[in-house]
Amino acid sequence: MPTISTFLGLQTALRGLLAHQRALDVTSHNITNANAAGYTRQEATLGASLPLELLPVQTQSFGGAQLGTGVEVHEYRRLRDQFLDLQARGSATAKYFADARATLLGQIEEALAEPSDNGIQAELANFFDAWAKLANNPESAAARQAVLAQAGSLAQAVRDLDARLSAIAQTAQSEFTTTTQTGGEVEQLAREIAQLNVAIARAVQLREQPNDLRDRRDLLLDRLAQLASVQVQDDPARPGSVDVLFGDAAAPLVSYDTVTWPQTLTSPGGRLGGLLAIAASGGTVDQYRAQLATFARNLADAVNALHVTPFFSYTAGNEAATLAVAVTSPAGVRTGTSGAPGANDIALAIAALRSQTAGPVDQYASFVGTIANDARNANNEAARTAAVAEAAEQRRQSVHGVSLDEEMTALVRFQRGYQASARALTTLDETLDVLINRTGRVGL
Structure with missing residues (x-):
């Protein structure tokens, strides 16, 4: 009893x-x-x-x-609310993807330097002005030299822009490679998560509550979600442990204490996805460079066809990076078809390319407009995804964040309980x- x-x-x-x-x-x-x-x-x-x-x-x-x-x-x-974690990480992935694209497109837009006195639009205007002046005085050696100088400046501007676009892509690709390479940030995060998996599973087996260890793991998962999309799955065989799928990798990044990295990523989302969208082969920069190459080829072909003899030269398939002036001396600049003194029909025809519908000026303006529209849309998307991510994070913080007012109230309540006991x-x-x-x- x-x-x-x-x-x-x-x-x-x-x-x-x-x-x-x-x-x-x-x-x-x-x-x-x-x-x-x-x-x-x-x-x-x-x-x-x-x-x-x-x-x-x-x-x-x-x-x-x-x-x-x-x-x-x-x-x-x-x-902690797992559903809010899922929402916050998904919105963070979208935000960092949009941020990466907006930043890189902003750099591309800055590389155009349009409108300015040093951009290609200004160089085109100066080039056609030089031909117009030569048409007014076709026998002037100084006017011929001015045509060559402006042509050289225009070709250099095209080559410089192509080089700047290539450099932006290389920088983005370098960041992607550094982050995803063996020993890079992705692998470091994954290995720490694997170590935490072991520690948390051991604590759970001992009926302990490793809250601070779980916090650290969730913080690492949040960082991974910024880099690429993340899926987190509980491991039923080892309570407390999680498996982590990263981007569109073929195998899980983390499975209990095992890390499988590096893996191939093609469209991972997050910041890495944004970098790839800009810098990968066939990505945004390659598309822009192809448009610039088309402009350079069309410009050279149009001028060469009117000049009869080659005025510009380029390497097929790499026109923007190789555009150059083929004429080496003022005497090689042709002003008239007949070659007679005072003939200026070639100079007039080349100068008229400035106002040609769908001509070089329109083509380059369309190229600039495409980049400007893409950059504006990317900035708008970045603003939208940032607002969504902020709202999701606020909802999550409302559950797991610390409110000092609430904690002060709890202090008083527990103090009174302690005093009563x-x-x-x-x-x-x-x-x-x-x-x-x-x-x-x-x-x-």
């Missing part, structure tokens, strides 16, 4: 004292980590401790009973003191 200890009340009050002290400890932990990146608010879940079972013969009604024994901490709960303990102690030390003494 279970006996009710004389000191049961002391033990009950002591449990209340200890439980509220643990709750105060958890609240203090929350407050000190309020500004820690990736920290998830924790909560000491208080609940009644196991009661003392009384037999029917121990109660007046002979119905049996349970005598409460106080309170205890059932668990240290981590306030301490008061109950003192009262019971005084009662037992009377029972033990004073009962039976005459005159009391």
